Amino acid sequence: EPKKSKLPSDFSYASVNHSNRHIRLNSGVYLPRSHHISLFYIFCVPFFFFFVFVFQHRVLSDNKMALHFQMNLLLVLLGLVSGAAARDPIGQNLIVILADGYGATLLNNTKQDATFGIRHLATHGVQVDYVTPSFPTHTWPQWMSLSTGLYTENHGFTADYMWDRKTNFTFERGTGPNDTDDVWWNDAKAPLWYTAGKAGVDVHCYWFAHCHRAFYDMVVQVPEKRWANLDDAHQTDNLRDIFPEIANRISKYQVYKQQMFLIRYANIGNAQKEHGPESDEVEQEVAKFDLYINELQQLLEDRGLFSSTNLVVMSDHGYTPLQKEEQFFMEQCLPDFSLVKKIVNSHSMIMVFTNPEDEGTVHYEFSVCEVWSPMGDYDENDTPFVKTYRMSELPDDLHWKNSRFMSGVVLITKPGTSVVTKELPTVPHSGDPTIDAKQASGWEPTHDDMKGIFVARGPAFRENERFGPIEIVDVYQMLLNILSIEPAHPHNGTWGNVEHMLSEGWENRGPTENSSFRSSCTLLCFISVLLRFFF
Template identity: 25%
Template sequence: MQILLPCFLSLTAALWAGPLTATRLLRAASDAHDLIVILLDGFRWDYLDIHKRGGFPGFDKFLDDGVRAEYLNPTYPPNSFPNWHTIVTGLYPESHGIVGNFMYDEERNASFNLNHLETTSDPLWWQDSEPLWITTTKSGLDTALFLWSRCDVPWEGKILPKYCVPFEETPPNTQLFVKNLNQAVDMIQNEGYKLAMVYEEVIDTQGHAYGPTSPEVTVALRDTNVVVLSDHGMTDAGPKDKMRLDLAPCLDYAQVVKTTEHAGYINILPAKGYVEQVEESLKSCPDVSDNVEVVMKENMKERYHYKDHRLIHEIIVLPKPGFYIKSPETNYSLPEREGTSVGQHGFDHTLDQTPDMRGILFAWGPSFVSGHKSGVVEQVDVYGLLCRALQLSCHAYNGTMEHVEDFFDTGSSSGAPFSSHPSYLIYLFVGVASFIALAVGATRGLG
């Protein structure tokens, strides 16, 4: 596991936001320390190609005048909360401690449940690694966050960003995104904020409800206008696409303390003294054992970076391609039910097994090369990019600047002192996706 200190060089990036917000954004002149980070949830790496029929002038602007990664590779597991925290720490989940959308801490008998946000607010879940907004706050940079993870959880019991609206599930509503983005720009322009982070989940919502290639996703993209980065993609996971595997008949209630997650993997905490029995039951279970890989935590391959944390339980069950693991739906399962989603993520994306899990990274502005397609960028690389944009001395992280160096135009004025830059909007506009269970009409599917 390689950990590097970021290089602290000057970086500028400009934001083009399309017709909904372009006028205000272009008036929002600021210096190059200012940064807007936008996370658009569930934006798969090939959505623009799939949905070309929708027409997206904002994305066309990025592609024509900016730089894009071939794709953004999420951390494992490619789900929301783990990747959200990787973006703002540069660490793999096994290092930053948010190892899933659903977690169970046996020592505290505490559950972390994406579908019950009151369970995610306990500061003890979040103390393994300092997020970017705490680093900026400690450095004296006013920071605003809109619907971004648990920005309301105090660091070390007392430190909070100056402005925070924490994540909550909301119905599909692009107008809320526009409102939040405009407020973020106002705060940077008129109130001296240096970092604003805005989250939007319309893409992920429509992807879960209708699948990743539906017309509803096209409409959501058209309303969103601008995207820079996402944490994971989405794959078709309806009954016609992936065969369901039910682990409940394979498990003896008396031998299991808790199961967490579903779909792309299941993490199992056996009762004390029953690890081998549970492992053997899974490996010999009819109609299941031939279609899954049962792995002891210590034997997880290094490419996953998913074994060195106490909240990762002893047994991990991975479905083979074409299969989907149902939540056991018992009183020891987290989540408690499977849901009805036909679009899903969380599947093994290592070794290119599930390319649908890939996300995107775009950037546009005076510091970036124009019309350039870069190579593959890892999710753990994004943190260094953000720190460099802010000229901020951040903590050590698992990524590298090597994967994003060719984003920058070395012949531009980006290397000049910040005071020499002209007075125009200078932002890095970055977005991240997540894995969320949301209601569509009267039906709610687990993410």
């Protein structure tokens, strides 16, 4: 298990250096430090042509000699132009599209004609049976597990909603007034985009959570309209509109810098929560997304970019329908509401904060609550509607109980069962749209409906192969390997789970050999012609 590491004691997000020394990404014009051939062209070629001008006008007097000189100069120009035109990408590029809520169960139950794009992707690449998310299977914990390779108790974003007892601040999925406070971010681990950016990769984020936040000494410059906003159900409607921009940027800048695009698509998850399973709206959103994926592949194929670019389509988790007849209210179990200080989250997993001296009483009241106790013909092997835990009793395999901002009492419901509150102090508040959702997430990662998808193609992946399940924490290390970057910290991913999906040579991944070879040949040609002038 990776140990928690803290940022420097004098670090503060308010003091991030925004001077010219501050690393900024997304410029698309900076040359990589390692690209010495480009630097040679920039600094040496102008000097060479200045020398040519002086040499021709002051030294050459014989017409035959001048003609001979001009022919050699033409050879130099042709060598330089052909060398520049023949330059290959400096390394592999990466496009990651995260489809919120597109679970493996939903994909498997979708009609064939609405999965053509995904199947085309798998035919030319790889697909896994499913992706096991972290617990709780909420959105924010999955995003953090994907971007750090860590389980929830190690990355510290305990759930979609959190409460800090010391400050009385609440975290509300990135949309609350205190969600940018340092209390949530001080112990944050280096995310994927920071590690890639520090290695010289151009990073581009579209609606990807907290990608625009400054981390330590770097910030990805993301236009505000591309910041993730979970309150805007239509934010990602124009997904297909960004595809030409992606292709153009890769084509233009991949010879200078590797390009990474992190894109979130929210419409499938939003449709499930608002309209429920097997609704026309969900079916339409799935079909629309599949069409988009097919269009992006066609664009990359037409531009010849799949030789250098990898496309990953994955999801964070799936959704389960909420059963109306299995909805319970917490007030029905408590004789004294004052025992509870704060209720955090709803439906699948509920964190109950109390005063320390009241923890035992509250735990007992929920444990024996008759409202959700089994009745009638009940098999002792059946899953109870609600399980009540003390924090120390939570199963170790959830990798959760050692997380931050934990409550002393936790309720975990049976998949499909919902526990909410009307009168207790709660986040989200009782009028929040998530309370009335028709589907929800948050249950144990082993539940089939919670499992995600992973499909990918490109030069880093094998072709037309299907593999067994992976965990979401496994993906982080694989994405960095594609970019030839070492992980920034110890993580929970297992390399053996993803190694077999990659094409041969992953262990020696680096800039394309052809690119280096051509650049070297150009330099040798240039030097040889120079020698011919003088010897």
